[in-house]
Each structure stands twice: as structure tokens, then as C-alpha cells.
Amino acid sequence: MRNSVFTFIDLFAGIGGIRLGFEKAGCQCVWTNEINQYATETYKVNFGDRDFVLNDIKKVDIVEIPVFDILCGGFPCQPFSIAGVSKKNSLNMPHGFEDETQGTLFYEIIRILREKRPAAFFLENVKNLKRHDNGRTFAIIKGALEDIGYSFYYKVINAKLVVPQNRERIFMIGFKDKTIDFCFPEIPTINPKIKDILDKDVHEKYTLTDHLWNYLQKYAEKHRLAGNGFGFGLVDVNKYSRTLSARYYKDGSEILIPQKGKNPRRLTPRECARLQGFPDSFKIPVSDTQAYKQFGNSVVVPIVEILAKSLVRTLNDKPRRRVSYSTERQMSMSFT
Structure with missing residues (x-):
């Protein structure tokens, strides 16, 4: 299905920087989660409170989340403990990537992707995520996503090309359909002052x-x-x-x-x-x-918009079967 409206959920939403970028790319947000009450105040004033959940993501039941196409999130990077594989082997314990992410907020992303099986994900984090713990943390993140059946692409992008700020962040994108070949788009050089x-x-x-x-x-x-x-x-x-x-x-x-x-x-x-x-x-x-904290923690919206549009174009290039959000809600209502 081409040129359709893709739906997304906004995890660790903050004040909605990722949401703004994806809406500018023509997507529709169908569910949001944030735990900070001050960020929630800013988010709701700008986007309303429909389908907004103020709660610890660990306490969210998967059935509460509607059908969606893209999982979005700028997840907090908590320390990842890496248990020895040989020790777990000797105890006949699981030692897959998913097992090693349990106890972190990133595991909630894995939990939702595994259960809901959306077409794609879009994740953002600090540049140093790639080097944390000599690269082992990043390897676990990549492995966990691949372990549940998704491809994995990433790139570090400096936002100074589009805003007057030296801000490097890592962006991670992946697809359930591993035949999809994704290339990060070129960022236009505006160099504002x-x-x-x-x-x-x-x-x-x-x-x-x-x-x-x-x-x-x-x-x-x-x-x-x-x-x-x-x-x-x-x-x-x-x-x-x-x-x-x-x-x-x-x-x-x-x-x-x-x-x-x-x-x-x-x-x-x-x-x-x-x-x-x-x-x-x-x-x-x-x-x-609170405003300083919120904007300091947020994303650069134009960068997200550019990447979101590229992600949408990539999905539109692949025919797909999907259940629309509105249809899914009607189906749920008919059984209540």
C-alpha cells in the first residue's frame, strides 16, 4: 500500500520532539508514553491528551497499546550488565541478547516490538552510546533488535547543518522486513547562525x-x-x-x-x-x-523530520498488508 498514513507510538516522549518530526513527515501518532509530569504538561498543551499514558513504561500492559506501524523512542541509556556467556552456559541459563537487556528501559522497547511486530522502529540516543563500555552496550542493543527479527541501521548525525548548535546524536532505524535496504539521507547544509x-x-x-x-x-x-x-x-x-x-x-x-x-x-x-x-x-x-531541562533533553526536530520522511518513503516502496488504527479501534469496540 503506497502513500498511506503510517501510524506510530511515541515512547519516552519528553515534550514531543520526535512526534513533531514524524507528524511533519505525514505520520499519525496513536499512543504516547512519558513518566515526567512536567514534560507531560508541555506535551499535552501542544498535542492534547488523547491516547497519552503518564506511567512507568514497565507497568504498561501490551494490550493497552493499539496497532501501529512505527515504534519511536529516545530511550534513556541505563547501564547494561553483561553476564558471562560461559557461566550461563554452565548453569544451562539463557544468554541471548534479549536476556542481557532485562532490567533496562531498552528492554521495554524489545518487549513492545516482539509483541506488536510493527513494520519499523526509530530510536535516538547520545553519540557516546556507540562507545559505552567499549562498544559492548551498543552490540547488545543491535543484537537484541536483530534477535527478535529486525534489521538494524545507524548513523551519528551532527545537527549543526540545520540548526546553529554542535549536537551529535546517534539514530537507529530498523525494519521487520529484512529485504528492505535503507540508506540514511543526506542532511542539507544550511549552516544557520x-x-x-x-x-x-x-x-x-x-x-x-x-x-x-x-x-x-x-x-x-x-x-x-x-x-x-x-x-x-x-x-x-x-x-x-x-x-x-x-x-x-x-x-x-x-x-x-x-x-x-x-x-x-x-x-x-x-x-x-x-x-x-x-x-x-x-x-x-x-x-x-523546567523548560531548559526539557529542551536540553529533546531532539533536533528538523533532523527527525528528514529521517522520518526517508523512513516513510522506504516503507511506501514496499507493498504491505496492514490494519489501520481506526479499523483496529472499531474492531475492539465491537467486542466490548
């Missing part, structure tokens, strides 16, 4: 106090003399910034905007949203502290 996302009028509360600015300068000088690279990041507004982190609310020192005749300032929450590629129509109902 920090000045493109700045507000013209900014409240004085975002300007650093003399005390904080003096502290940051002394801290940076201390590490410079020690030969370290630690310290504040005063941005050249004609270039891109460092990576926005969830810790930005603490002092904003990793991305500071210079100001004529006064101390530098932090980004505003709206500027952080733009730095992540969120449209200005995206509502920010929470405090500055």
Missing part, C-alpha cells in the same frame, strides 16, 4: 549577575592555567553554539550570548526551543528551569 534564533528584546533576568560572571571567569582561568578546556562558552553569534544540555538551567555557562556594555546573558527558553528546531508556535507552559 546563532544570531538567526535570538530575540530582539530580552528581559534583564537573563543577564548574568556580576557575582556569577566573575565566578565563571575565574573558574575558566583556573582550568586554563591547568591546561584544561573547561569553562564558559561565550558564543560568536555568527557561528554555532556548543551542545545545549539539560543542565543549562544551572548557570547557562555552556552557551552565553555576548552583550554590548554589560555582562553576557543566557538564552531564553524560546531561544532554546529554536536552537532545537521547534517552531515558535510550540507552547512553553512550564517554568524556565
Whole structure:
């Protein structure tokens, strides 16, 4: 079936950055899960609360999740314990990849994929996931997905091509139909500048106090003399910034905007949203502290959109049988 609307579920949804990207690719979200109440507040204000589940994903019963085509999730990377295969062999215990992911939030992805068997998955994580524990964690993730019958493609992408931020993330895509050959698309080189996302009028509360600015300068000088690279990041507004982190609310020192005749300032929450590629129509109902955490933890929406469109094109190239979400709901209702 070609050019149809693909449905997806949004796991570890945060404030909906992945959802925005997939909706821009023409997909329909049919179920969402998030555990943080503040992120949920932002998500619901922007997307509504239909089919939203505020709960620990480990407590979700699979039957609660409707039929869908694509599983999406920026899952937290908890430590993976790797038990010795030889020891498990001697005890006649299972030692497959799936067994080694139990106890982690990633296992919930495996659980849902195994039971629901969607056509594809889309996962996002920090770049260092590939190197964690000398590559063993990434090998377990790849192996667990392949072990339940999915292909596995990945690529590290730097978002600075489309937003003015040096932000490298790893994206993982896979298909139930292993005959599908997927190639990550080229990311257009836009190379925007920090000045493109700045507000013209900014409240004085975002300007650093003399005390904080003096502290940051002394801290940076201390590490410079020690030969370290630690310290504040005063941005050249004609270039891109460092990576926005969830810790930005603490002092904003990793991305500071210079100001004529006064101390530098932090980004505003709206500027952080733009730095992540969120449209200005995206509502920010929470405090500055929560907003900084939420945008620092989010994805770069335009990157997700580009990858989602490529994933959709790939699925549309393969004829398939599917039960639509609306049909599945009608079938469920008819038996109640």
C-alpha cells in the first residue's frame, strides 16, 4: 500500500520532539508514553491528551497499546550488565541478547516490538552510546533488535547543518522486513547562525549577575592555567553554539550570548526551543528551569523530520498488508 498514513507510538516522549518530526513527515501518532509530569504538561498543551499514558513504561500492559506501524523512542541509556556467556552456559541459563537487556528501559522497547511486530522502529540516543563500555552496550542493543527479527541501521548525525548548535546524536532505524535496504539521507547544509534564533528584546533576568560572571571567569582561568578546556562558552553569534544540555538551567555557562556594555546573558527558553528546531508556535507552559531541562533533553526536530520522511518513503516502496488504527479501534469496540 503506497502513500498511506503510517501510524506510530511515541515512547519516552519528553515534550514531543520526535512526534513533531514524524507528524511533519505525514505520520499519525496513536499512543504516547512519558513518566515526567512536567514534560507531560508541555506535551499535552501542544498535542492534547488523547491516547497519552503518564506511567512507568514497565507497568504498561501490551494490550493497552493499539496497532501501529512505527515504534519511536529516545530511550534513556541505563547501564547494561553483561553476564558471562560461559557461566550461563554452565548453569544451562539463557544468554541471548534479549536476556542481557532485562532490567533496562531498552528492554521495554524489545518487549513492545516482539509483541506488536510493527513494520519499523526509530530510536535516538547520545553519540557516546556507540562507545559505552567499549562498544559492548551498543552490540547488545543491535543484537537484541536483530534477535527478535529486525534489521538494524545507524548513523551519528551532527545537527549543526540545520540548526546553529554542535549536537551529535546517534539514530537507529530498523525494519521487520529484512529485504528492505535503507540508506540514511543526506542532511542539507544550511549552516544557520546563532544570531538567526535570538530575540530582539530580552528581559534583564537573563543577564548574568556580576557575582556569577566573575565566578565563571575565574573558574575558566583556573582550568586554563591547568591546561584544561573547561569553562564558559561565550558564543560568536555568527557561528554555532556548543551542545545545549539539560543542565543549562544551572548557570547557562555552556552557551552565553555576548552583550554590548554589560555582562553576557543566557538564552531564553524560546531561544532554546529554536536552537532545537521547534517552531515558535510550540507552547512553553512550564517554568524556565523546567523548560531548559526539557529542551536540553529533546531532539533536533528538523533532523527527525528528514529521517522520518526517508523512513516513510522506504516503507511506501514496499507493498504491505496492514490494519489501520481506526479499523483496529472499531474492531475492539465491537467486542466490548
